[in-house]
Amino acid sequence: MLSGKNITGDIPSDITKLTGLVEIWLDGNMLTGPIPDFTGCMYLKIM
Numbered sequence: 001m002l003s004g005k006n007i008t009g010d011i012p013s014d015i016t017k018l019t020g021l022v023e024i025w026l027d028g029n030m031l032t033g034p035i036p037d038f039t040g041c042m043y044l045k046i047m
Contacts, residue, residue, distance in 0.1 A: 001025045002024070002025060002026055002029070003025040003026060003027045003028045003029070004027070004028035004029070005028070005029060006028075006029060006030065007026070007029040007030070007031060008029070008030045008031070008032075009031065009032060009033070010031070010032060010033035010034075011026070011031055011033065011034075011035060011036055012036075013036045013037075015036060016036045016037060016038055016040055016041060018041065019040055019041055019042070019043075020041075020043060021038075021041045021043065021044050022043050022044060022045055022046075023044070023045060023046040023047075024044070024046070024047050025046070026047075
């Protein structure tokens with residue numbers, strides 16, 4: 001879980017290479033930039 005960690009900057013596009021990713025929680029951070037294309041993460045249920 002990465003929520004509330006005060007992460008700043010862009011969401012790295014390499015995160016989409018984690019094709020087995022099921023959940024990603026990024027709330028409570030100061031992220032900027034575009035949201036990467038997660039269509040290759042077929043198991044991703046919660047973002």
